[in-house]
Amino acid sequence: MTPDFAPASDAALPLWLVWAGDPLPDDAGGWPAACGFAGKAGQICLLPDAEGGLRGALMGLGSRTDAARDRFPLARAHALPQGDWRLAALPDGLDPDRLALGWLLGQYRFTRYKGAPSQGPRLVCPEGVDAARLRAIAGGEFLTRDLINTPASDLGPDRLEAAARALANDLGARIEVICGAQLLKQNFPLIHAVGRASAIEPRLIDIRLGDSGPMLTIVGKGVCFDTGGLNLKPGASMGLMKKDMGGAATALGLLSMLARSGDAAGLRLRVLIPAVENSVAGNAFRPGDILSSRKGLSVEVNNTDAEGRLVLADAMTYAAEEEPDLMITLATLTGAARVALGPDLPPLYCDDDATATAIQDAGMAVGDPLWRMPFWDGYEPQIEPGIADLDNAPAGGMAGSITAALFLRRFAQGAGRYAHLDIYGWQPVAAPGRPKGGVGQGARAILAALPQILVR
Structure with a gap:
């Protein structure tokens, strides 16, 4: 599905956006009141012309x-x-870019298994809005949603690789993939350990775009399905685990936004995706195993359902060896983040105040909110089990999102700055512009913040 606006046309009907309690357009007459129009959010009043046709509409805010x-x-x-519409005027307090993007995001439908919906209304892009840029942003979000919504039967690590290759080819980017036994030969033991029980081989996807300028590396968690491993999840908790590659999907969506909006100019972009299934088989990694990592740190596995931080660790170490100016991890990492902040508001972790502030402020401005949480050094002992360098799942359950972020930070050394987003990647209840299902989180915030955090 491709988001788009209607072409400019004198035939497009006017749409007035009305705050509750504000005066209505002068020529609306008594019709809206007769129809019970009060300006409630989403309330629509169609305005007839003298012949009984349609001359416009009001919509409440x-x-x-x-x-x-x-x-x-x-x-x-x-x-x-159905038909073409245009905004008759912009009410005070509304950002035209945000309005127009909301229209595009509202076009999204996941149609792979059910067929396309009928043609709906179309909107002429408001004057002064960069339509091409918004199409690029919405298109990246649509890619993210499609990937998350696709079940693991059609999107295992191999199909995620195929999607990444298709995007890289479209963008003229370079892509390399390290797969199966090659992960061990090239020293990615944690990625291999987590994914080895699956019938589909684990792999590390590596995409590069641009040859000069500051370097931004995005690492997206690509667990295409998470059973929990031998620490098997209960059925109710496993139902949404097709979305456990939401970090990878968001990373690919962000790459698409950056390239197609032109914002990738003057940057070296790199996207790394450890793509695995956390499955159950005789060769699955076990609770109590001690695993080596690419960085050389040993990790005690106290819960095989805390696998995301393991695959990210090897990918992050690989990324940090190149010393990027900024490394960002995107991952559906912990249930603790959802307990703390709910599904709408992902935690943002970053030790650099200016970077954290820029990302958080940009997210709030563009409707992609994040909330900063601390890398709390006082919790570092919780991820140090004694028998190994690190513990992948500290006992007790407190501060689970923070201890997971601290675990990841151990593998970011070498990057100039590091930020981690513990996203949910799922809209549990439909909302305007965000239908129930897969959703990107953090990508638009990062896109909007880049001019402040990476000087080109």
């Missing part, structure tokens, strides 16, 4: 005090009748 609850109000306008 709700109250200004409730506006913060609605990231993409214009996505609600997809309830309009």
